[in-house]
């Protein structure tokens with residue numbers, strides 16, 4: 001279900017004052033309050049919706065982010081496909097209702113520029129087996145904590161940030177260029193609206209400190225090289241209350257000693273002996289799930305490809321298993337003993353006496369050469 005516009009939910013105008021928002025909220029909260037509508041699922045939903053809209057629009061930072069980016073700017077679950085997140089049940093949603101209504105609210109400023117944090121990319125190298133079977137892993141990624149020394153202000157303890165004089169705290173300046181008036185991010189405060197005269201030494205005035213955190217990543221069955229898994233909100237933090245960026249885990253599959261992957265199919269080279277190729281018989285073929293027996297027919301030529309259906313990789317999108325293609329390479333025997341050589345000479349003599357029927361390829365080739373020279 002698409003999320004309704006917060007202003008529409010409360011029935012107020014986009015430029016509504018905080019008082020108007022509170023008034024509208026109070027009216028609707030009374031109307032849909034669970035005490036007045038016991039057992040009404042619809043009222044409960046409406047109540048939650050109204051409460052969320054109220055919370056967003058009375059928080060100046062969140063209202064700013066919402067005005068700029070819509071729901072994506074304020075809902076950390078938006079990217080993940082979820083609705084209103086949070087594990088809280090009923091009590092969680094209603095606990096502070098009266099505190100919200102009667103407590104003192106903060107005034108809404110025409111505040112500084114809100115920026116979404118940058119996306120991050122993490123390169124994860126995995127084996128072909130891990131890609132084929134899927135697995136859970138943990139990765140260490142950067143995260144940012146509020147600086148304890150300055151409580152996140154970025155100012156040296158005992159000092160505080162001051163309003164930027166260039167933009168009067170708006171974070172934006174107007175430049176006149178010919179006929180046009182262009183709004184630009186303030187070059188002095190870089191959009192924050194504040195100047196820190198004495199930066200905190202612990203965080204260099206950033207207000208936050210980079211640390212590492214462990215993140216669990218689920219690698220789905222069949223993931224392929226170059227695919228990316230998004231971890232919503234685990235990128236760099238936003239500026240001035242803007243939403244965090246996302247973290248992308250990019251998959252790199254290491255080359256495999258036996259198999260080459262092509263989409264969901266696998267290919268492997270399968271050396272077999274000269275006698276096995278001639279006589280036919282059972283061979284063991286490797287797959288990602290262990291060895292399987294396979295019967296090569298009599299008279300198998302080098303270069304012949306056998307297809308083992310369903311022995312490839314289960315596609316991450318299709319959900320169907322690909323095939324395994326075995327490319328036969330007939331191996332010429334080496335380091336023969338005198339006895340073996342003798343046997344082969346006898347063998348060669350007997351096939352030559354048998355005529356062209358034992359080696360149709362050689363005959364065809366000879367005919368071509370003959371045609372070419374005559």
Ligand SMILES: [Zn+2]
Pocket residue numbers: 147148149150151152153154155200201202203204205206207208
């Ligand atoms: Zn600090």
Ligand SMILES: [Zn+2]
Pocket residue numbers: 164165166167168169170171172186187188189190191192193194
């Ligand atoms: Zn400024």
